[in-house]
Amino acid sequence: VYDRIFMAPYDNNEYGLVNKVRTLTARNSCDEQTVNTLYETSLELKNFSEYLPRNEKTIEMNNTLFGVVKDLYKRENPSQVYCKAKLNIISTSAEMIQNTIGKRPR
Numbered sequence: 001v002y003d004r005i006f007m008a009p010y011d012n013n014e015y016g017l018v019n020k021v022r023t024l025t026a027r028n029s030c031d032e033q034t035v036n037t038l039y040e041t042s043l044e045l046k047n048f049s050e051y052l053p054r055n056e057k058t059i060e061m062n063n064t065l066f067g068v069v070k071d072l073y074k075r076e077n078p079s080q081v082y083c084k085a086k087l088n089i090i091s092t093s094a095e096m097i098q099n100t101i102g103k104r105p106r
Helices: 012-026 032-049 056-074 080-102
Strands: none
Touching: 012 032, 012 056, 012 080, 032 056, 032 080, 056 080
16 A cells, blocks of 8 residues: 555556557567657657656666667667567566556556
8 A cells, every 4th residue: 555655646648658669569570660669659658757756666667668679779780589589578578567557546
């Protein structure tokens, strides 16, 4: 109960953005359009959550997620092995964030 008092409430927009990141990784595609959309969406998630009150833990997770996506985005001509590994990490991270956000009080 104590944690719930000091956590941000559930936010549809934040949840929707992280869901979009996770959904994009399900394509299992390393094409330029998918990687660009992952980057833009994860940046939007990072920026959106940045100033939500009592959201520190989620902000940390979103920043970490953005860092992984940014690594993929900045990589010139990534190999399929590298890209698939990054997509797996991004998907797992997004699912953890979704789980965290989804448990918040409404």
